[in-house]
Amino acid sequence: MQQYSNSTKPKPAPSHQMDSSSVDSSADVAISESVVNKPTAMRLFSEIPTSRPTTPLLDTINSPADLKPLNQQQLLTLADELREYLLYSAGQSGGHFGANLGVVELTIALHYLLDTPKDKLVWDVGHQAYAHKVLTGRRDRLSTIRSKQGLTAFPERQESEYDTFGVGHSSTSISAGLGMSLALRHLKSDAKVACVIGDGAMTGGMAFEALNDAVQQDADLLVVLNDNDMSISCSIGGFSRHLAMLWESGYQVDITAKGKPKLTHRPEMPLSERRARHSALRDIPKVADNLFKAIGFSYFGPFDGHDLPELLRVLECAKNVSGPVLVHVYTTKGKGFIPAEGDPVKYHAISKILQQPEAQQAQSEATKPVVKKKYSQVFGEFLCDKAAVDNKLIAITPAMEEGSGMTEFAQQYPEQFFDVAIAEQHAVTLAAGMATLDVKPIVAIYSTFLQRGYDQLIHDVALQNLDVTFGIDRAGLVGEDGATHAGVFDLAYMRCVPNLVIATPKDENECYHLLNTCYDYKGATAVRYPRGTGPGVEITKPAQNYEVGKAVVDAVYQAQDSAQNSNSQKLALLAFGPMAATADAAAKALMAETDLQGPAEISVVNMRWVKPLDTQLIDELIAKGYTHIVTLEEHAVMGGAGSAVNEYLLNHTSGIEQQLDIKNIGIADEFIAHGSHDEQLADCGLDVAGVTSQLRRLFAAQ
Incomplete structure (x- = not known):
């Protein structure tokens, strides 16, 4: 369901909110073909489309170069189509939601004005980069995002030449962008660098380190501060209050056609309030006196980040200002989708829409999954x-x-x-x-x-x-x-x-x-402890204390097959964390294989502690004649819990380790690509089938 709005709604500030209206901001922007003075109203949606929407203009955009011939009205139409397509795609794939809807207009404006990929556009975190992916040739693959062999959840250099820097952790964009700017200066290139960073990411210490150094280096760097009063939950702290003050003052540092600052009332402020505040101009905290200007940035803003004509005017001027420049725009997380605007925390990310609401309601109680605690x-x-x-x-x-x-x-x-x-x-x-x-x-x-x-x-x-x-x-x-x-x-x-x-x-x-x-x-x-739910084990209360450094033998399995019974080999599975359940299942599977010349006995040990390690139990297993020790962990093998066991056996068992077969099962020396958790475990050989197979090969090689 879609609705139409004649105005945009700026970001909510702690104690002040006003409706904004469209502003004719086209005078200083070079837009091809005709310039539209009064933008068409933004479309609003209240439901996520379950079938692909009709997007005739968006379907023609296969790279940012395809934006260049569009006039202003077409760019506004594109924004509506892009927002609707993002809604549909997110419903198909799940993933980050609110932040992407909030930067539709900003993404279009940046790619329209910059010459990417020659110019470098750096995104912070990547929660807001879905629109960027759509406009840079990945539109038809967006529904694969976050799925195995699909698009990554965040910008990634290997995925596209338009992804200038791989991100996922916050607060890196200004440092990375500054590095690019200084490298371009060294290479005598005229390419520009723009960084988009959210107000939440700006609270990270390295963002301020980069701002400080950008001034020190007098770098040509455009920083766009996307201020939506949110990180995942509401932004907090002195910096957030500072941004709120800039908004609540009712003023903005506008930018002239020559790139000069000019203190004005924000255009969406009612005329009566502008007149009332004008007389008190000298007595209020002015946006001209702000943190960014104080450290040496040219500051412009705050501007309405959903007013596309205004963004085009401002960014066209700002990109040509030399030195470090910060443009402050305010946006609404989840913009255009009414439920997300009302609850941006809930709609930070969403799951796939697997069924129609009617089908979900008709689902019987018997088929609903057992609720487990995360x-x-x-x-x-x-x-x-x-x-x-x-x-x-x-x-x-x-x-x-x-x-x-x-x-x-x-x-x-x-x-x-x-x-x-x-x-x-x-x-x-x-x-x-x-x-x-x-x-x-x-x-x-x-x-x-x-x-x-x-x-x-x-x-x-x-x-x-x-x-x-x-x-x-x-x-x-x-x-x-x-x-x-x-x-x-x-x-x-x-x-x-x-x-x-x-x-x-x-x-x-x-x-x-x-x-x-x-x-x-x-x-x-x-x-x-891991992400997501556990196996569904009930918590017993009151809380108790376990002995620090003491492991627990969860199960001991004896071979039923006569050939295995006559075998002197014994296997100890030392499992860390949730791998204990996998170890137990693999032990059962291994013992059930009658055609395997496998161990006569398997002990499944819940190690419980990585440090201190239960070395006493390890000694006891060796003393009982265990011939094979295998460690299991959902962690990199190099330096992990298995390495701790290896170190103990090497340094404290007086050469007896030479009689042992030792194997560490974990994650190999590589980064694991995205996919479902089950798919990742299978790829690493850490699911039950994978662990069983590795154990089978261990004994087959005897």
Whole structure:
């Protein structure tokens, strides 16, 4: 269902909102053919199309060069068609949603005005790059995004010459763009560089480092700040308040045809309010006095990021201003799709629309899947339960409140909850500072993002042996988000750090109790758990503490076949985390193969701890005559948990390891492409079939 709007609605600010109207901004823009003074109203949608919409103009755009002959009215029509196509495609593939709808007009304007790929367009994070993919020759493949062998979830250099820099983690675009600008200067090229960064990503420390250096280098660099008052959830902090002040002032730093700044009222402000504010111009905080100008950028804005004629005028002038330039535009996340505008957090990303609503309603209760808790929910449940009995608990997240399962905790214990925005380094050191006093901080962070706070983990937490707990979510492969978000290196980079204890729960119940164990432990600890749901194990309460460094033998299987019974070979499967279930299934499958000259006995061990390692159990297995030791982990083999076992066997078993066959099963030395989690496991040989096959080959080679 579509609707029409005669006006755009600017981004919501904390205490001020106004309706905006269309503005004739065409005077300083060179648009081919006729110039339209009053843009056609933007189309609004309330439902996601389930069949491909008719997009005759969009269908002619196979590269940014195809935009150049279009007149302004055609560009506006293109924006409507592109937005509708994004709605349809997202419904088919799932994926990031709201941010992409919010940059339709901006993406068209940038590709219209820049000469890409000669000019370099750098996107931050990539949540907002779907429209970019459509306009750069990937329209008909967009429905494959995030699926195996389909388009990647984020810009990737190997995918297109228009993807100038691979992204996935935030706050990198200005640094990368500055690098390109300085390289182009060295090469004496006249190509331009433009970076698009969101207000949420701008809170990352390296974004400010890059801004500072851009001024130092006097680089020709255009930074477009896409301000939608959101990262994934609402943007927070002093920077967000600063942007809100620029909006609420009612003024903007406009840009003249010669690229000069001019302080004016924002055009969508009612005339009566403009007159009322004019007399007080000298007494209010002016947008001319802002953070960006203060450090040396030429600042222009804020402008309506959905007013395409205005964007064309402003960016055409700004791209020709020398030195570092920042254009501040405000957009609405989910723009054009009414439900997403109303709930941008919910519509940050969506799942595939697999059925029509009627079919979903008709689905019988018997066929509905059993509801299992996500590991992030287990973490959030633990936080609430523990805070109820310990008011020293402090929870910290770098802008991942919803994703980390902390929403309920934040509501129940607002004074014990700290969202520090996209600032992982700061989050870790903030916790370290708290731990020097009489509180107990827990840092909720994704494995892939903890990489960004590695120095702080070593220097600020572990070196000082401070009492900080890390809840490490998204550990292991993460499916459709691909290699940029995979948490497959954390064991390697953590277990080499002194004073750090590392736990790997196999299911939801164990995750809950290991969180409690690590919280109660006096020192630096980490609990790593995967994305998504567990196997459905019920959590037993109250919370208990496990013995630190103590593994558990989950099962021992004896061979039933006479040939295997006479075999002296014994296999120990040392499984870390959720691989315990895979190890158990593989052991059963292996023992059921009567034609295999396999082991007479298999022990499935839930190792539970990577550091300290249960070396006593390893010694006991060897003493019992186990001839084969195989480790399993959803982590890189190099430096992982299996390597920890190897190191112990090499250095502490007095040569007895020479009598052992040792194998590490994990992820090879390569980045794993996106696809479903099950597909990724199969590609790595980490599903039950893959593990069983590797074990079969191990004994077949005897």
